[in-house]
Amino acid sequence: xGVLASGLVPAVSQAASEINWYVFPLPPLYIPEGPGKGxxxxxxxxxxHLIPNLPGYQHKFINVPLKRLELMLRDEANACALxxxxxxxxxxxxxxxxxxxxxxxxxxxxxxAQIAQLRPYLVAGDKLNFSKLLEDEVLTVGxxxxxSYGAAIDELLxxxxxxxxxxxxxxxxxxxxxxxxxxxxxxxLILGYPYEANFLNNRDSADFVxxxxxxxxxxxxxxxxxxxxxxxxxxxQVIEQINAVLARRDILEAIAAYYEGWLPxxxxxxxxxxxxxxxxxxxxxxx
Numbered sequence: 001x002g003v004l005a006s007g008l009v010p011a012v013s014q015a016a017s018e019i020n021w022y023v024f025p026l027p028p029l030y031i032p033e034g035p036g037k038g039x040x041x042x043x044x045x046x047x048x049h050l051i052p053n054l055p056g057y058q059h060k061f062i063n064v065p066l067k068r069l070e071l072m073l074r075d076e077a078n079a080c081a082l083x084x085x086x087x088x089x090x091x092x093x094x095x096x097x098x099x100x101x102x103x104x105x106x107x108x109x110x111x112x113a114q115i116a117q118l119r120p121y122l123v124a125g126d127k128l129n130f131s132k133l134l135e136d137e138v139l140t141v142g143x144x145x146x147x148s149y150g151a152a153i154d155e156l157l158x159x160x161x162x163x164x165x166x167x168x169x170x171x172x173x174x175x176x177x178x179x180x181x182x183x184x185x186x187x188x189l190i191l192g193y194p195y196e197a198n199f200l201n202n203r204d205s206a207d208f209v210x211x212x213x214x215x216x217x218x219x220x221x222x223x224x225x226x227x228x229x230x231x232x233x234x235x236x237q238v239i240e241q242i243n244a245v246l247a248r249r250d251i252l253e254a255i256a257a258y259y260e261g262w263l264p265x266x267x268x269x270x271x272x273x274x275x276x277x278x279x280x281x282x283x284x285x286x287x
Contacts (some may be wrong), residue, residue, distance in 0.1 A: 018058040019229075019238060021046065022073070022081045024066045025173050026147075028199040028262045029083050032063055041258045042083040042225075045100060049254065050082065050227070053245040054238070065172055067146030073230050080229040080238060085148040091227065097242045099224035101255045102278030104263075104270060105148040107142070107219070109182075109197050109211040110189040117188065118214065127217040134160040141179040142187035145170035147224045149191055152218045183209045195262040222274040251281055 023043075027033050031040040038047070040055045051059055064072060073079045108128050110118060121133045130161040133139060134156060145168045148154055160166060167187050171177040178190045179197070190211075197211045227242050229235030245251060256275045260268055 010102040017056070018060055018078060018210065019054070020072075020076060020079045021059060021061050022064050022069055022079055023061055024064055024069055024081075026066060026083075028195055033203045041101070041255070041262060044258045045255045046082050049251045050242060050245060051154060054241060056241075057238075065146070065170075066144065066174070067170055069146070073228060077230055077232050077234055080227065083225050084228045085150060086221060086226050087148065087151050087154065088226075090148075093231050095231050095239050097227040097239050099226055099278060100244050100246050100252070101225050101259055102222045102257055102274050103225065103259060104194060104267065104274060105215070105219035105221075105223045106153065106191055106193055107213050107215045108189045109192055109213050111182070112210045112212045114188065115212055122214070123217055126214065128214040130216045130218055131156055134163060135259070137163055137165045138189040140165045140167055140186075142167050142169060142181060142190040144168075144174040144178065144191070147174075150219060150223045152220070153191070153216065156218060180210070182211075194264060194267050195259075198262060198264055224278060249279070249281075 023030050023032065023046075024160065028036070028040045029042045031043060033035055062072075069084075070090065070093070073081060082100070084090070084094075084096075090096075098270060108118075108130070117139060118128060118133075121129045121136075123129050130153065134141070143149075143157060143166055149157070157166065167181075169178050169181070171218045175196060178187065178192075182190055194213045197213065223241070227239065227246075229238050253275075260271045263271055
């Protein structure tokens with residue numbers, strides 16, 4: 001897909017004109033199989049907006065488990081991925097684009113029939129004091145191994161690593177596995193996004209559980225998603241070109257619409273508020 005680049009910087013070999021795009025099973029960001037295959041939020045952003053605007057490269061898609069993704073971007077000179085959070089550890093081995101979309105931060109999901117268990121940990125605005133919940137070790141939290149939940153929550157999970165109430169799931173489709181474990185009562189709550197319960201519950205009705213989403217006190221107003229490539233001359237060149245694509249507001253708005261389409265309807269106003277905070281409209285200059 002695409003033509004070999006003819007104007008690469010001297011430090012980049014001709015072989016590196018192929019971009020290895022690493023994709024991972026994380027519905028509905030990426031939907032690698034089943035209903036809606038290829039129609040995930042990031043699937044569409046990549047196929048409809050980034051790839052057509054990077055014509056100077058051949059594009060190869062490689063499916064990897066989420067826990068292996070960082071290794072690929074560390075070890076290969078021409079590896080890229082779309083849909084990552086940026087943190088200090090990742091910046092050691094990756095170069096990041098400007099944000100390509102903003103989302104409601106991960107929170108906790110718990111069956112509505114069991115929400116009374118969370119009352120000791122709820123603070124103003126119906127937010128969950130996640131650090132207190134981890135410290136108490138009363139409720140078990142299902143967490144996907146290798147996944148970032150934003151800098152604040154990643155730091156908390158690292159601080160309480162090894163606690164008996166943190167269950168790390170490293171299965172190939174860990175998100176679905178955690179929802180199944182929750183339905184069976186093996187974990188009390190799951191860390192994730194409001195759209196995940198929507199997707200997985202609709203997809204697998206045999207395991208349907210009516211879940212309520214609680215935002216976490218420790219999270220910021222929104223989290224930004226980025227494109228990332230291996231740190232080095234090739235990765236820096238690709239990211240510079242991606243940034244030129246992401247400077248177009250019409251593309252950012254299209255990606256935001258894909259995101260909103262997966263959310264429960266009552267979350268749409270918040271999603272629009274998040275977009276406005278992350279990508280404020282520039283005032284028009286007077287002629």
